[in-house]
Amino acid sequence: MMTWRTAAIVSAVVAAVLAWRLVAIWRQPPPPLPASIHLQLAPPPGASLGAGEQTFDGAVSPTGDEVVFVATAAGHVQLWRRLLMAAAATALPDTDGAASPAWVIGQRAVSFFAGNDLKVLALDTGAVTTAATGLEEPAGATWLDDGSVLIGHLRGPIERWRQGHPSPATALEAGDLGHRFPARVSRDTWVYLAERTDGSRVVRRSRNGTDTDLTPADGHALPVDGWLLYPRGGALLAQRIDAAAGRLSGRADALVAAVGVSSVGRTQAAAAARVVLAGPAAGPRHRLVWFDGTGQPQESLSEPGDYWQVRLSPDDTQAAVTMLEPLLRTLDVYVLRRGSGSPLPVSLGLAAESDPVWSPDGLTLLFRSSRAGQSNLYARRVGVEGAPETPVVQAPGTEIPSDWTAGGDVLFSRLSAGGTDTDIFRRAAEGSTSPAFADGFNQSDARVSPDGRFVAYVSDESGQPDVYVTAWPPRAGRQDSRASGDGAAATTPARTRVSQAGGSRPRWAGRSLYFLRRDGEILRADRLAVDDLAYAVPVPVLTVPGLRDFDTAHHSARIVAVVPETSAGPAAVDAFLDWMSALVGPK
Numbered sequence: 001m002m003t004w005r006t007a008a009i010v011s012a013v014v015a016a017v018l019a020w021r022l023v024a025i026w027r028q029p030p031p032p033l034p035a036s037i038h039l040q041l042a043p044p045p046g047a048s049l050g051a052g053e054q055t056f057d058g059a060v061s062p063t064g065d066e067v068v069f070v071a072t073a074a075g076h077v078q079l080w081r082r083l084l085m086a087a088a089a090t091a092l093p094d095t096d097g098a099a100s101p102a103w104v105i106g107q108r109a110v111s112f113f114a115g116n117d118l119k120v121l122a123l124d125t126g127a128v129t130t131a132a133t134g135l136e137e138p139a140g141a142t143w144l145d146d147g148s149v150l151i152g153h154l155r156g157p158i159e160r161w162r163q164g165h166p167s168p169a170t171a172l173e174a175g176d177l178g179h180r181f182p183a184r185v186s187r188d189t190w191v192y193l194a195e196r197t198d199g200s201r202v203v204r205r206s207r208n209g210t211d212t213d214l215t216p217a218d219g220h221a222l223p224v225d226g227w228l229l230y231p232r233g234g235a236l237l238a239q240r241i242d243a244a245a246g247r248l249s250g251r252a253d254a255l256v257a258a259v260g261v262s263s264v265g266r267t268q269a270a271a272a273a274r275v276v277l278a279g280p281a282a283g284p285r286h287r288l289v290w291f292d293g294t295g296q297p298q299e300s301l302s303e304p305g306d307y308w309q310v311r312l313s314p315d316d317t318q319a320a321v322t323m324l325e326p327l328l329r330t331l332d333v334y335v336l337r338r339g340s341g342s343p344l345p346v347s348l349g350l351a352a353e354s355d356p357v358w359s360p361d362g363l364t365l366l367f368r369s370s371r372a373g374q375s376n377l378y379a380r381r382v383g384v385e386g387a388p389e390t391p392v393v394q395a396p397g398t399e400i401p402s403d404w405t406a407g408g409d410v411l412f413s414r415l416s417a418g419g420t421d422t423d424i425f426r427r428a429a430e431g432s433t434s435p436a437f438a439d440g441f442n443q444s445d446a447r448v449s450p451d452g453r454f455v456a457y458v459s460d461e462s463g464q465p466d467v468y469v470t471a472w473p474p475r476a477g478r479q480d481s482r483a484s485g486d487g488a489a490a491t492t493p494a495r496t497r498v499s500q501a502g503g504s505r506p507r508w509a510g511r512s513l514y515f516l517r518r519d520g521e522i523l524r525a526d527r528l529a530v531d532d533l534a535y536a537v538p539v540p541v542l543t544v545p546g547l548r549d550f551d552t553a554h555h556s557a558r559i560v561a562v563v564p565e566t567s568a569g570p571a572a573v574d575a576f577l578d579w580m581s582a583l584v585g586p587k
Helices: 004-027
Strands: 037-041 057-061 066-074 076-083 096-102 109-114 117-122 128-132 138-143 149-153 160-163 164-168 176-186 189-196 203-205 209-218 220-222 226-230 237-240 245-258 269-271 275-278 286-292 297-300 305-310 319-324 332-337 353-358 364-371 372-382 391-394 402-403 410-414 422-427 433-437 445-449 453-461 464-469 478-484 489-492 495-497 504-509 512-517 521-527 540-544 549-552 558-564 575-578
Touching: 004 489, 057 096, 057 269, 066 096, 076 096, 096 138, 109 138, 128 149, 138 464, 149 176, 149 189, 176 203, 176 220, 209 226, 209 245, 220 269, 226 245, 226 269, 245 575, 286 495, 305 353, 305 495, 305 549, 305 558, 319 353, 332 353, 332 364, 353 402, 364 402, 364 445, 391 410, 410 445, 422 445, 433 445, 433 453, 445 504, 453 504, 504 549, 512 549
Parallel strands: 138 176, 402 445
Antiparallel strands: 037 575, 057 066, 066 076, 096 109, 109 117, 117 128, 138 149, 149 160, 160 164, 176 189, 189 203, 203 209, 220 226, 226 237, 237 245, 269 275, 275 575, 286 297, 286 558, 305 319, 319 332, 353 364, 364 372, 372 391, 402 410, 410 422, 422 433, 445 453, 453 464, 464 495, 478 489, 504 512, 512 521, 521 540, 549 558
């Protein structure tokens, strides 16, 4: 029989053993957290993901169980929808030319840009409505809890649209070029990418009218449940964000080893609490190609490269182009010569240079350069070693040159004095500058006809960007020499709207006018003999999805265009499930 003393001793020994076992267990390191699951999202059969330089352009639903994305099939760009656990995707009708999809908070709907409009697609009914129209160079959208939407711009601040009407949401700081790709953090907080005139980029937090720099980045950021995902050095980093305090905390960990970023700063990724989708870098996938007057391809003018703009010299033997400099990630001006090898650099500065314009004699290039926090116009002789860069227009603002006439006039656009719209200015040969088109609308890209009698330009007075033609120099109107039926003099309108369904980038070719519409569609409108300002209905000439720019030859019926080297996007996009498990430690 066990005495109480023996029982006490046994109990003490058992307790000691149990205590030792518990201490041993507590001292053991916790089991490792499960790693994120790495899968791939394949494109629909017969299609490629993205469009143009966008290797992935999509958005994950707030619940994290489905994704809408852009895909190109047989040259047709539209939105597709897929449940992440499903095997197939479904094309969404009435989304032609869609870009930058975003989920609408509190609705079964997604928005997308189509040209210069922001449209909303109701997923249950298929109805498409317009939330914002006549946008100038839109760059991303995000929806807020009150039903309003923030819209970024390549050049300019973010606007907040409510019931079809915009109001300022941010203000450009000194040295800012544009506020792009806003992303909601919480009810009263969002982040966006600030593009600087020197080519640098920074992610900013905006909260109750106060903006705070968070971190330098290569592209826009994606906020998810207290984390901020942003690209830097080719990788997609993840770091904790204190939105209220306006700062990042802790270490930035590489979540994805390689992620693409477009030239305008759009990160090729989408994220939700359970999944991150990331596309690769597009690489130099464009080249300059000659097309005949019917739109048939001829020979190439260049090797593949990251080309963005092209302007032919007056004798058509040289092409001024802008290319993305891979190290500094800024645009620079080069010249391609017929029969020569590598492009010849023209601009000398470390800042971004773009929008080249040839002098009438073809010896000098005018271009835009962002230096010292403002954008000015410079001119430099081509092919002359050590030739200086001569300032042509220097004034606070954002000057964009468009033409240099035989009479010595330089045409350029910039923000109006009030900063509410863009006007076209004329710098005369003797140096004086005066407005050419300034009537309260956004107007740009003025091009004088080869005979010097007319000017084509882009204006949004119709509610969308369209191409107009008027006499040069501009005048209020004129009396037609032909008599009307009752013998009175007939009055001809001061200008003609050439494009009827949107248009930009007018280019002259004799009596014809070419312009760009939507995603890579070039049209031609011929001037009618009955009236100097009468034009035939525009006809399509060439359609190349992902076309970046084009120009028309001066001495032949040919077109040179910056076209994608290949229309094929990535074979698949990387998908990381339960990605937070690789970042969040034990609670």
